[in-house]
Amino acid sequence: MKNYLLTPNDLSLEDIDNLIDLANDIIKDRSRYEDVCRHKILGTLFFEPSTRTRLSFESAMLSLGGSVLGFSEAASSSAAKGETVMDTVRVVGSYCDVIAMRHPKEGAPLAALRHCDVPLINAGDGGHNHPTQTLTDLVTIAREKGRLDHLTIGFVGDLKFGRTVHSLVEAMSRYEGNRFIFVSPEELRIPAYLKEDLLDAKNIAYTEVERMEDVMGDLDLCYMTRVQRERFFNEQDYIRLKDFYVLDKRKMELAKDYMIVLHPLPRVNEIQPEVDDDPRAAYFRQAANGRFIRMALILSLLGLDQEVERL
Numbered sequence: 001m002k003n004y005l006l007t008p009n010d011l012s013l014e015d016i017d018n019l020i021d022l023a024n025d026i027i028k029d030r031s032r033y034e035d036v037c038r039h040k041i042l043g044t045l046f047f048e049p050s051t052r053t054r055l056s057f058e059s060a061m062l063s064l065g066g067s068v069l070g071f072s073e074a075a076s077s078s079a080a081k082g083e084t085v086m087d088t089v090r091v092v093g094s095y096c097d098v099i100a101m102r103h104p105k106e107g108a109p110l111a112a113l114r115h116c117d118v119p120l121i122n123a124g125d126g127g128h129n130h131p132t133q134t135l136t137d138l139v140t141i142a143r144e145k146g147r148l149d150h151l152t153i154g155f156v157g158d159l160k161f162g163r164t165v166h167s168l169v170e171a172m173s174r175y176e177g178n179r180f181i182f183v184s185p186e187e188l189r190i191p192a193y194l195k196e197d198l199l200d201a202k203n204i205a206y207t208e209v210e211r212m213e214d215v216m217g218d219l220d221l222c223y224m225t226r227v228q229r230e231r232f233f234n235e236q237d238y239i240r241l242k243d244f245y246v247l248d249k250r251k252m253e254l255a256k257d258y259m260i261v262l263h264p265l266p267r268v269n270e271i272q273p274e275v276d277d278d279p280r281a282a283y284f285r286q287a288a289n290g291r292f293i294r295m296a297l298i299l300s301l302l303g304l305d306q307e308v309e310r311l
Contacts, residue, residue, distance in 0.1 A: 005131050013174060019296045023139050023292040023293045036304050037298065037304065038065040040067070040097045041066060042068045042097070043069055043118075044069070045099060046072050047103045050123070052266075054102070061298060063295060064295055066097075069096060086111060086112060089116045097119075098121070099119070101123055106128035126163065129163055137264075139293045144282050149177050153223060154221065155169070155182050155184075155223045158226065160188045160189060170194075180204065182207070183209055220260075222255070223263070226263075227270075260282045261275065261278075263283040263286070271283070
């Protein structure tokens with residue numbers, strides 16, 4: 001396994017399996033791992049606001065007995081004074097043992113990696129990649145469905161700007177027999193490079209539609225996304241598209257009994273609260289799994305993944 005994670009493709013399928021196995025072992029008994037990262041420090045460099053990702057990274061390191069330092073927005077860092085990302089990473093890397101970094105510009109973690117002397121984790125870069133959310137999705141799918149192959153996966157909503165969608169499509173395309181259904185308005189369709197360079201190139205089956213109702217009954221997994229105001233340059237376009245898809249009880253009645261619903265969160269209006277009590281609604285379990293897969297990732301990057309005997 002490499003000593004950094006910028007995209008899901010930095011992990012082999014064996015790496016992913018090992019991380020999922022380790023996360024599952026942590027879930028069985030967290031107390032056995034509570035001192036493994038004692039005297040280790042995680043640096044959280046979040047140049048873009050975050051709740052779940054930042055707090056789950058912090059929770060992961062604290063749960064391993066380590067410590068955390070960092071900032072939660074660019075305005076509270078020296079970036080506000082004009083410091084470059086490369087200089088920030090070089091300095092903070094001398095204070096900690098591993099860095100998790102989020103940045104609004106695509107490619108910023110790659111630029112930072114060239115100046116980083118400790119393991120670096122991309123915690124999201126613009127509309128490009130969000131590999132630890134992908135790992136969260138993968139461990140959740142594996143736990144909920146028992147496999148990562150031969151699934152029909154529906155992605156709904158903002159497929160153009162949704163970095164979680166892009167990362168998960170790349171990851172799931174590596175497993176045999178998966179089929180994708182992309183549900184979005186024309187303005188928010190999956191980027192052409194993913195279709196042409198990935199799906200078409202590998203002869204992976206996919207369909208593009210505009211109506212959820214037409215495909216709900218075909219899905220093993222429904223991956224909902226919010227329309228992201230922060231990615232739009234035009235407020236009118238955001239207002240017009242933000243409620244284009246809403247998952248409610250009526251649509252859930254069209255789905256299979258064993259279909260699951262995922263969402264990277266935060267949600268706005270795209271999943272009605274009435275869906276939360278449906279056993280197929282797995283998005284809060286998904287959020288909880290983020291802590292454990294990040295614990296597994298931190299341990300692996302620090303070379304501490306064999307410190308505890310597996311159950």
